[in-house]
Amino acid sequence: MKHIRISVTLLFLVLTMSNKGHSQVALLAPVEPYFGQKPPDLTPEVFAPDIVSSEHHEWDAVFTPDMKEFYFSRKNNTSKKESHFVLKFENNRWHESEVERGVGGSISPDGKTMYYTNKYRERIDGGWSELKSLGSEYEDIDIMALTVSSKGTYFFDEYRRGGGGLLRYARLINGKREAPKPLSKELNTGIVNIHPFIAPDESYILWDSRRDGGYGGSDIYVSFRQEDGSWGAAINLGDKINTSTSQNGGYVTPDGKYLFFNSPDKSGNGDFYWVDAQIIEKLRPK
Structure with a gap:
């Protein structure tokens, strides 16, 4: 099914700070948290066209739990340069600024930790700490995405060129992190399994496969936690989400309302799409 692109009509003031090479975008009206765009129904729409989604390739959309910061990355299709941005809601306005690589990724449900590959940052006054290692057990794993539940359980992938790799988890038990273990075969089947997203309560997991x-290409799947704690069958999100190109990076906003995902076209341009998160619940086995 073809995804829908709807223009966002908003008044923005763009200020370029040439001395820092950063841009700042200030919204002229106090609109939060979705930049004034009308929320979608069960048909995906491009998220914030000309504000976030552009003619270039975007990926790694993530809000902080308070919905006042939005991080994303962009690759210029002409220069091939990668840039990383944050939109912050401050003083009743949204402001955009460029951030260094590794600021973004995924954020813990309590908002205190940001994960990027096999490293993490901690929230400090005025921003985020320097990158720190997750530990020796993770240094040799090529992690593309790590997501964490409210219980502190890590869920993460392992990327291998040409396929392979596993989705793994590592629980936090009495304050100690157990050794990583592979998730079940229901999830680790097929050529590629990457970009997991765990619901904060661990009731379901999304990933690309x-x-x-x-x-x-890659489709987005969901598996629901069973009463006995095991994971159910991998369920394809269907043709409203998945198309003949690859869909990836499924992510549900902290308020639980919307599913975001990336959908590149055949030329490789990738926009963010969003859709009512009820599209996931409708797949939950009765």
């Missing part, structure tokens, strides 16, 4: 029965 290339496997038999998909629509083409």
Whole structure:
């Protein structure tokens, strides 16, 4: 199914600070947290066109739990330069600024920790700490995405060129992190399984997979936690989300209302799409 692009009509003031090479965007009206865009229904729409989604390739959308910071990355299709941004809601306005690589990624439900590959940052006054290692057990794992639940359980991928790799988890038990373990075969089937997102309460997990029965490229799947604690079957999110190109990076906003995902076209441009998160609940087995 074709995704829908709807323009956002907003008044923005753009100020370029040439001495820092950063841009700042200030919204002229106090609108939060979705930049004035009308929320979608069960049909995906491009998120914040010309504000976040552009003619270039964007990825790694994530809000802080208070919904007052939005991080994302962009690759210029002409220069091939990668840039990383944050939109902050301050003084009743949204302000955009450029941040260094590794600021973004995923953020813990309590907002205190930011994860990037096999490293993390801690929230400090005025921003985020320097990158720190997750520990020796993670240094040799090529992690693309790590997501954490409210219980402190890590869920993460391992990327291998040409396929392979595993989705793993590592629980926090009595304040100590257990050794990583692979998730079940229901999740670790197919050629590629990457970009996990765990619901804060661990009731479901989203991830990208290339496997038999998909629509083409990578599709986004969901598995729901069973009463006995095991993971249920991998369920394809269907043709409203997945198309003949690859869809990836499924992520549910901290308020639980919307599913975000990235959908590149055949030329490689990737926009953020969003859709009512009820599209996930409708797949939950009765």
